[in-house]
Amino acid sequence: MGESGGSGRHPALQDPTDAQAHITTFWSTAASSYETHDGNVAEYGSAAYQRWVDALAAVLPGPPCDVLDVACGTGYLALAAASLGHRVTAIDLAPAMLDELAANASARGLTVDARLDDAVAPGFPPARFDALTCRHFLWTLREPARAMANWRELLRPGGRFVAVDGFWFTDWDDGDVPAVFAEHYTAETRGELPFMHLDRPEPILDALAAAGFTEVAAQPRPDLGISDGTPYLITATRA
Template identity: 40%
Template sequence: MSAQDRINAYWAGRAPSYDEYQQRPDRFAADQQAWSAIWEQALPPAPLDVLDVGTGTGQAATVLAGLGHRVTGIDLADGMLERAREHAAAIANGPVIRHGDAVHPDFPAASFDAVTSRYLMWTLREPEVAVANWVRLLRRGGTVAVVDSTWFPHGLDNAPENMSAHYDTQVQAVLPLATATSIDQTVAVLEKAGLREVTVTPLTSIYELDRRFGVAPNHDLQMQFLITGQR
């Protein structure tokens, strides 16, 4: 089993509990409002053709579609795709959800105005290859916009559920950002891909929601960041 297969297996199995946490009724409306504002800031006005890579349960993809963008979401974990398709079908003009590899998205060059991801960079193999491929998919003036944090700067020993069983030494060896200690390491990947005007925005609204409602199990209260760059 390859490292990517092990990652896929983990997230396919984790999909139900992960999705339930994302859909928590006490926080859902506040999250939707906050993330809508974040993605609206990150991208030019709708409608754009947007590719959401590593879409997971489709949280970002559905928010982006709700802003009026034409969204395609791709992922490799079947359990996540199942949940994403359910959410996409529940809204008007929902995203198209497809099986696809974030590192090597199978689309023609210049197919999109923006490529987005949320909570992907830390678990992305070959991130430099991936971002270079995302840039290839962008039209001139297009945007790469990613959200992430330094989730496990002290290692994965205290990671959620059975993550450490899947994210073993073989997997961690191909994930250079998994235990990043600074968001600057993610910034450097975007800059190396040749993106211009790379900017980092602390997501204080999400930090405040985490402080108010609590964070996911085995996570610490920490700042998340929006990183954007232009082709």
């Protein structure tokens, strides 16, 4: 059975910054309809979905290993990892997203240990995981240098960092995004998100290297595209 600590199972977690408060509020509001919007996820069981599973299998350690999925959302990547036989822990600051993950896990007969926690500073002991994953998250990551240093500490030697992300907001116009999105991703909020308006992966790779990761690489993967823009598969190793 799928399991998750959704909004009813966790104490409230205080948002650490005003920017994060805006971000959490937006994603809490969007949670129930996130997977119904074209471009957010590939349909479960489709050929496009299988490409994601295969891509993940190719870069993760062999199963079973301990995987932490940060900013897990509705569980798209966490559940794919679980389907490959990994022991998956997933964290998010939006309780409503954890509720969606729980429903998806139950429907698919998969188990994910889902917790309310901050992706920048996850509350786990050092060397707890063999891999750390995220999907469509780096663009909205605050304090990337701090986050990546923490992520490296959570990995065991030889552990893998795996992210899939794209450059969705290189050019910004309030009129080109939904009003509720612009309401929360204000100029002030966007100013605290160093990766939001990137047009290339190199600054992300440089930040990973500065945090002590090795074998840092970014591969364009148009086959994983489900929205505008070409996503990149970003990988690194904890030496």
